[in-house]
Amino acid sequence: MTATTAPAVEPVDEWLPLRRLAPLACQHLLAGVAAPVSSAILVATTLKLSAGQTASLLSATLVLCGVGALAQSVGVRALRVGARLPFLMLPxxxxVAIFLQIAREYGPATASGSVLLAAAFLLCVLPFYGRLIRLFPPLVMSTAVVLIGINMIKVTAPMVASGPALGFATLAVIALFFLVLRGVWRQLAVLLGLAxxxxxxxxxxxxxxMAHGGAFALPDPFPYGPPHFDLLASVPLLVFAxxxxxxxTGQTVLNSEAxxxxxxxxxxxxxxxxxxxxVSLGSGIFGTSLMVTSAENIGIVQLTHVRSRFVTxxxxxxxxxxxxxxxxxxxLAAIPEPVVGAAGLVVYAVIAVMGFGMLSRADLAHGSDGIVVALALVVGLLPIVAPEMYAGLPSWARIxxxxxxxxxxxxxxxxSAVFRLLGPDRAPTATRPRPRQDGIPAPEAPGTPPPVR
Structure with missing residues (x-):
């Protein structure tokens, strides 16, 4: 009689004993905690929230990140929620940059309403994922990232100006941590710089x-009052969604391979x-920005060779x-404004550098791509260098x-779409199968969006 063997458990579905699970979970926590802490403090400082409101916003952000990590790691199969991969979810x-921009121009209640609209919009467009993904080739994504970084440097700089000596001292501390730290600890450079x-x-x-209170408390919903819904003001977050x-798409491939x-x-x-x-619907309720799934912790998966989603x-x-x-x-809410501003400058400058790095990998030698980037940057930078030029336009156009x-x-x-359709012919980029001389179709280009299932 042949004994039946239990099916092998995939590494991603492996249960770990608590003595291994706890320290590994702490490593992933350290990899991901800097983003929610720094973003929540930046939002609170920019919006001039009280110490109590700042603590509540921090609480909400950390809780939402935790709920997001559970949703992605454990998932709800019946609702098709979560990839059941070792992901974290972070602001x-x-x-955050777009949320603050909306809050500064139209008020934090409108920013919260924009988060709710963007989250609902994302749920509505998911059935069209395969078609929509084509609107955002790397050229578009990299240009948008550059503009986000530059726009937010302008927003954050006045916070450093409120205490220049302290701000520059903080920048020096952050730079020192980036210089001397390695591995997962290097990901904490901004957080340690805040300290x-x-x-x-x-x-x-x-x-x-510091505010006063008990040891445990739930965050306060609607900290800016009832959310205000303004579709035009929400356009930046809708585009980001x-x-x-x-x-x-890129995060999924990276995590799956890991x-x-x-x-x-x-x-x-x-x-x-x-x-x-x-989870972002919760963000709109508790006054913070959209949440997005992150692969910041994938380095730990590759370092430890522990692939279990139950660790995250x-x-x-x-x-x-x-x-x-x-x-x-x-x-954390008691951190001074110039310190937060310095950390924000580093975060948003890094975002801009990432965008330039993405642009460097684009085919800017081709005339059309270079013109697309140049014109898009002109349109995106004009509101920064000459904000008064739109003063005479109707309100919807100013927005x-x-x-x-x-x-x-x-x-x-x-x-990008116009030049792709009507511009001069490019060298073949394999955007669709091309017949070879032997009549066999060539493979599709890497990054072609997969069909929706």
């Missing part, structure tokens, strides 16, 4: 103002985006506990063209 730097800058502030006589589908599971973007990307959208699920639980532990959020990120991204999408 996207670009999403170092705060220490410098205390040593130079600046006393942090669409662009996030392209980013999720855990040894065949990549299936047509199946997984809509599930990832659905989880992003549902445990990291999600830890994020929720940290968010509800109010002494921690109150301490649309006065936002450098939205105007530049829309210009890049439209120009």
């Amino acid at each position: 996207g730097g670009a999403a 170092g800058g705060t220490l410098v502030a205390v040593l130079t006589g600046t006393e942090p103002h 669409l662009a996030s589908l392209a980013e999720a 855990v040894g599971r065949p990549a299936d973007p047509g199946r997984d990307v809509p599930r990832i985006a659905r989880a992003d959208a549902l 699920a445990a990291a999600g639980v830890l994020l929720i506990v940290c968010g509800l532990f109010t002494p921690l959020t109150r301490a 649309l063209f006065g936002s450098g990120v939205a105007a530049g991204a829309i210009a890049a999408v439209v120009l």
